[in-house]
Every structure is written in C-alpha cells, then in structure tokens.
Amino acid sequence: MSIFNIQDLHLFYGQTEALKGINMDIEKNEITAFIGPSGCGKSTLLKTLNRMNDLEENVRITGNVIFDGKNAYTEMDLIALRYRVGMVFQQPNPFPKSVYDNIAYGPRLQGITSSSELDEIVETSLKQAAIWDEVKDRLKKSALGLSGGQQQRLCIARTLATKPDVILMDEPTSALDPISTYKIEELTMELKENYTIVIVTHNLQQASRIADKTAFFFLGDLIEYNDTEELFTRPAVQKTEEYITGRFG
C-alpha cells in the first residue's frame, strides 16, 4: 500500500526547474532510496514530502503530493504533517540541551506534561533508536557531548518521540564513520517494521543493502524506479546502468 502519491510534481527555484514532473508512489513500511548525481533533485524531492521547501522565498511548486489520501499542501495542517513525516539530516543536529530534553522536546510541544509519560516516551524512543544503553546513565547531560554517530541516533530517537508514520533521511550517514554507519543501517531496517523510510544516499552499496525500492534521478527527472535488486542487477535504462557502474556521478 502506498503512503505517498507524487503526481506530476514540478519545483522551481526562481527560474531553475529542479523537479521536472515527478510521478511516483512510495510504499508503506518499506525503505525507499533516492540515488543520483549531485544536484539532480533528490533532496529537493525529499523535502517536498514534509513541506520543508514550499515556504522558501523563490520556490514554486505545481502538481500534488498526496499523503495518506490527503493533499499535503492543501488539505493538511503544516504542523500536523511535520509530526507525521519526520526528518533526519546529514549533519546530526541535536539541540544544545540534555539528552532527555532533546527527546522530550516534541512531545512537550504536543502538550504532554506528565513526567511519567515523558519518561516513558524518552526511554522507548531511545530504545527504538538503539542508543538507550549508551545514554541511560547520562540523560541529564548535554547531547552535544555524544559522538557523531550517537548524536545521529539521538536525532532519530527525537524524531520517533513524536510518533511519525514516515522518517525522511537526507544522507544520514555521510558524516559518520563505518561502524556508526552500520548501526544506522541496521536500525533503519528494524524501523521499517513500524515506519516508512525514505532515504537520500550517495552510497550505492548502502541503497542496495537496505532499500526495498530505489529511485534513480538525473537532472530533475525520475529516470528509473524499481525494486532495488532489479534496479541494480537489471537496470532498464542505459543512464541508470551508467550511473550504477560508476561511469559518471
């Protein structure tokens, strides 16, 4: 079942057309990877899914993003959409607050005040993000004291705390070492049981390891979109083959 239906989506930054009519469905409880050379529109498309770019000056969007049956741009409250579609960025960006307060931040904004309820959410989110054991004795210490890999898992926990349906990840491991990368990949595969994940990655091995479906973009067009194994072993379009065999990009 699809959770997003993207219909003839065009996005312009001023005169530059960064997305040139994208049509794609994103399946629920799957990992979908966006791949392609720099500047082809991967991050731009990712951001349209929780409306991170339509309020920017100079940005014009046409077409539709349907999320769970509703038009994300005309039929949904922006804040409600952002809670249901969370985002994790390339550089871990914890707040300069304690580990606990990072995770409790969103739930508090959602109106939860009971400390036992907040304790429960903090613990569950940190466990789901596979970082509880590493931080349970330092919940009151600053999140900025954690390693980069820990900070990224904390940011994933922070996203989980507001109970989203979808987690968007924009190159979440490109600033991390191989062991932290491995942990995030393992975590992502566990999370798809309960969440839908869309990930932008430059790491083709990563896409082939973790993604159920992969979409290859080039210069603002969706060139090929298929089951990951099919796309990497039997690409239907020559451009895809050239990219995955390293002939450009």
Ligand SMILES: Nc1ncnc2c1ncn2[C@@H]1O[C@H](COP(=O)(O)OP(=O)(O)OP(=O)(O)O)[C@@H](O)[C@H]1O
């Ligand atoms: N805020 C912006 N203002 C103007 N142009 C932008 C903006 N953000 C992106 N672009 C342009 O839109 C196009 C698509 O960029 P985008 O960041 O989506 O590509 P990408 O495939 O994610 O690239 P990368 O892999 O390097 O992150 C590029 O030509 C880029 O220069």
